[in-house]
Amino acid sequence: METKRYSAYSFVLILAMFVLFALSSGIAYSFGLYHLIFLEVFQKGSTITAWISSINMGMQGFVAPVASLLSDRIGLKWTAMVGGFLSFVGLLVTAFAPNIHVVFFSIGILTGIGFGIVYTMGTVVIALHFDRWRPIALAIAQSGLNVGSFVYPIFGEWILGVYGWRGTMLVTSALTLNMVAAGAVIREKLPTQAEKSADDAESKPTQSGRRQMWTNWKYWLCHVLCFFMYFALISFTTHIASYAQYLGHSDSNTVMLISIQALSGFICRNGLSFVASLQRTDIYWLLFVTTLVPGLCHFMVTFSDSFVMLCVSTMLHSIIYGTIGPVFIEVICLILGAEDFALGYGCLEVSMAVGALLGPPASGFAYEGSGSYETSFYVTGTSLIIAAFCTIPLALNRNTQSTVISESETKEVNNV
Template sequence: MGVMVFPDASSSDRIDQSFKPPLTRYGHNTEVGKSLLSLKSAADSEQKHSTDTARRTKANLRKATGNAKDNVCAAVVVFGAGLALFIVHGITWSSGVLYVVFLDAFNQSRAETAWIGSLLAACGFAASPISSILVNRYGCRFVVMLSGVIITVGMCISTFANNVYLLFFSYGVVAGVGCGFVYVPANVIVSQYFSKRRTIALGLSTCCGGLGSFAFPPLLQVLLEEYSWRGTFLIIGGISLNICVAGALMRPAAVTQSKINVRAKRDLSIFKNIHYHILCWNNVLFCFATSIVYIHLGSFAKISVGINDSQSSMLFSMIGAFTFVGRFGFGLLAQVRTLRPVLIYMIFFLLGGVGTLCVPTMDSFKLLIMYSALFGLAFAALGGALLPSILIDIAGLDSLSFSYGVLILYESIGQVLGAPVAGWIFEKFNSYNPSFYMGGAMVVLSGVMMLVPVVTAYRSTHMIVTEEEFYEEEIEGFYGSKTDTDGRVEVIVSQVTTV
């Protein structure tokens, strides 16, 4: 049996004292010491170079694969968001076709009947803050699938309506809330999946909403002729279930814990930003006019120009067609760094306002078609890639869900008031001219308001982060970077100045 012997303290001390590092043993000034020092420096340099190379390779790999979210999964998400927006915008912005039918079906005043379509859009916008809360808690997929169920229930209940008051609830409130549950998650999920080409991706998904606005008016016209308005509601309810399919395609994007922790503070900070308040009231004014145009343009054209039902639905389809073109085109334009999204946004608001002011002077179907195309471009600026991009510049990507939800709540104020006020004005003066003058003036004013963000909003600033942080975390407003020898990145970004 063997015996293990442990050295005592004195022997341990002797061992420690007998050992000296080579440089200490030979000295720095001896030939051997100088050679050893040279070898050590070369080894340290090689080790640092290897470490830096490995770190840069790792960072570049993350940049090329992990953090460049433009992949097949992201493309499927864009398709899902586009499908949901196609159906929701088709339902919301074709209510002007149904408005004429409801006037004949229920024999109510124009102001009272206008509440049906106005409530649909307004309740959708008002539900957006609730949608934002649900998105932050349960994710975009769940909220979009829930919206499909709610819209279908609202449409099915509407088939049994015998008066406008039940339609206020079933079509206006229930279906409206369902539509409102799509706007925020459809934009948030696309923004999360894309960073470098975000405006293009948003342009692709949101332009599908314009396509829906183009396709639904003639579809409704055909369904109304074949199945009456009750059967039409039932069919649209069945179509709305496809929103559940769209939601299922929205695979949740990865969100880091650090972003979750700071989201609440960033959400509240937007209320200190004057540019956010300007943007909110800009939307209120524009949506007031939008409510007038989408509900009353067809009726105005019938009275003033003498067009038929098919031509009336064609006006709304033209708005939808140019909304489709505008949203995709603005997404491409926003990629040009010299063109700020807020500048494009302001220009087309002003053009849309001037066109709306000219509507009372239009005495032919061709002129109204031209106006519809112009207004479609202005509306594309509101609901396409530009608005989310402006919000991200103001509040950051982490706060997009909250800031967008609150903004859409503001939109509901204008949306719920515009059409009923225009209907009341018609009953008072037997003319739509004052309503369109008022709507046009509001759109022009909304465009002028955006001069403040355009002139004072942007400044350049610098952030210093590690390469690893740079590729793992999104740097908003990224324009360029420069890496120093220590592996840190100087990132040049554009931020909104808080006034």
């Protein structure tokens, strides 16, 4: 198979997708800061307030198949731009919200839909444009998530002190308009059925690719894996700041904890992308290990009340960001082909959304029911361990022919 050649546009594309991830996922993964604000402003309790981030994360996944189908109609570029505009509108409406119910709609639904469209398009564009260096390209682009999560809590805390929470929403909404400009950079086109190669991942030439995807048990097992992974991931991200306050740590330490999670996630994502790109790496067992270790750290976070233990546990948890990025997507590219990747990955995001939707409230319920925050981390840690063991059948029943999205499956981009 001929290796795809890249031009200067390839680097511009990575930079544009970096901006998309930084402004969408970076802000979304900083909802631990908003959780504290909305708890104080609306006085509705941890379980109800946690639904804001749950609905947002849930909508990001539920809208993914729609985004994939929409991109078939109007193209990847215009779909990404629509997502950026919806994100702006949702945050703008939040600035004038009189009660938490409006916030459920504005941040939860509108901004969630926008962020979901942007995240799906950014992932699909990178996966289709690159082949040999896909894990590294994807890791660099998705590092925007970690950079945004690292910078935004510090930036957001400063804005809060100057303009209040409503002013913070206005400034953040203006920032998200940059996603519209970043989406305009996209030239990539979805591959057509005619461009599908005979050696598509784990598919038979005599069968329809879409039918093969829906009847592939490995693909459905990936849905189970996604559910348990995001159930734990979003719960930890939402509640770790509240848990730090529960232990008596200062607000500055709480914000620092969110930034530490983002910085360590950046390091883990890029480190794992390099490991995943090595020819000797067994990508399936790498997925197992990088899912199991964060699960164990959820139990470790309860071992001590010290801030050092919180930091160490948070850094180990951040391995999961590398797992859901370059590692897991590389596995999906082996199970699916280019023709089915956009829709297949979009549907997987629905399972991610269900997990993200149920995880934070379930953790909040476990805390309020038991009176101990440790119980919520036992629940999320068990969830990640289940996700890790879902990868074992994939590793033991893999296709012996490694497949990547080839040049023939991707529309050529003109040199600039």
